[in-house]
Amino acid sequence: METTEAKKTTKKDYRKLILEGYKTHVLEHGIAPKSVFKFAKDLKMKEEEFYNYFTTFDSIKSAVWLQIFEDTLLQVESQEVFKEYSAREKFLSFLFTWIEELKKNRSFLLSMYGEGSKNLVSLPKEANEFKDKFKDFANEIILEGKETEEIASRPIISDRYDEAMWFQAWFVFRYWLDDRSPRFEKTDAAIEKSVNLAFDLMGKSALDSFLDFAKFIYQSK
């Protein structure tokens, strides 16, 4: 990865330098840098140069999330078999790979989010951009799932499926942060089970037949 980035323009290089510099700072000091001035100085660049790439530290964090997401997508789509996957398998594959990408940054993420992970029920604002991108991806899967009838279209609720999948991804992230099992096997099991549950719920089920029947009884009274 290092080499491919380096071949690109110098502009990209600075961006990368800042991203990596930020991560390293957090990893080595355990906290975020105090000021942009100090941080830029450490990277041997001028403060105003820094603002060419990022305007706040939060936007760096946001970029970290996005980078992880994009690396995951690249990974996933490079697998031959991905195209043949069903919607359920695509989402599973995404989450499994995402966790692998997160793993590369585990220390960073732990020092950012590990301590107060119970507060993470509400989303940190720097993850918003990632969330939007994720929802685009989720909507693609949902659309495909609806086409193959893996996912049932239901009034009102089915418009919120992307939100549900986001909630699930976030649940997996929090689960993984606290996971103490070797090779994070429990997280794998959690992904497998929760995705199966989610897709079973989103798919056509006895519930639909029940609602249909209830509607019929109500209307024909």
Add this chain to the structure above:
Amino acid sequence: MAEKLREQQAIPVSKVQRAAKFISTGAKVGGNYVKHYAKKMVNPSMDKEELHANNASDIYNSLSELKGSALKVAQMMSMDKNLLPRAYQDKFTMAQYSAPPLSYPLVVKTFQKHFSKTPEQIFETFTRSAINAASIGQVHQATKDGKKLAVKIQYPGVADSVSSDLKLVRPFALRLLNMNEKELDHYMAEVEEKLLEETDYVLEIQRSREISSECGHIPNLKFPIYYDEYSSDRIITMDWLQGDHLKEWLDTNPSQKSKNQIGQALWDFYHHQVHNLKKVHADPHPGNFIVQENDQLGIIDFGCVKVIPEDFYQGYFALIKRDLLMKEEELNQIFYELEFISDKDTAEEQAYFKGIFKEMIGLLGRPFHVDRFDFADDGFFEQIFKLGDRISNEKMFRKSKQARGSRHGLYINRTYFGLYNLLNQLQAEVDTTKPDWLK
């Protein structure tokens, strides 16, 4: 406080969901009893068999959804046929064949974790879905260099959930098996140890190799070759043994001669392990055996191997000597050593248990008392089941606070019951060889 909250967020997926599963089964089983008694009021001639059948299917359904160690316990119970009413047995035997499969992305992920490659990158072909479900994993078929391979992949997190699964199974086992708590804990401790061993695939390969090479000289046996370069502690790659499972093979109506040959190979395999190697493939369920061309018996899955301690071996197998049943003194001595009876028992208890165990030994040792035994004799098995049923309903057994029998006996008993059972299914007549000191 913060720590606590986090803990609770982490647990639900596994434990609470699993518990909920068991509770719903419990409710169903309860419901079956209600149904049973309601039906019985209408039709007094109805027997308990139907009730057992209903219970068995509900319990099985729940266990097979849980996979992992719970499924393993179902298997265990299905092996100990003496302990279970008939109707449970058939249903539980199904547990040995099918469980819902792992998703393919997880298979890919497991491969990437262990080999940093996807299955497609390693093998020429690799089946997307599982060909077979093993109790704590699933089997895919692959090819490489023109060879057909079987690739067994373990469900993630199984090793971690063994203990908590067993705790969940406990109340059910208690009710189903009519055991007292002491006895069950005794049993569970041994089961837990063995289950944890089974999740260690590296150990499994090592043992498979040991036993296969040491049993290689026995006629009509076939063992797969294991491939280290495609194996890890969660994945085992071995030769694909072409052939039929025992049940399928029996459906093809093989000749009596063929059945005897397979039966004899099976007997010899166990004889050599128990008496010469002192460690034994303790999982003789039909799914672990494959009949190949020319009536060769292929043996797979060495996940469960019981090492037999020397002092236990001496005492336990001395029991199968025929003339022993006559010698009161010597028999009592062995009963003490094997912890069948102890000083804590009252005189009444001692007399009672001695009687029961003597009856059991007389029955179970019968194949050893002759040179050739016909396992097709259903009458013999009927007697074993009857004795098992009778014991599980005896008040003396349930009241007794002692755990009876050395813990090593659990898996050895299971092995022999399994072996007898397989031979019975085969309807085979075999030379029941025994070591010289037992002749």
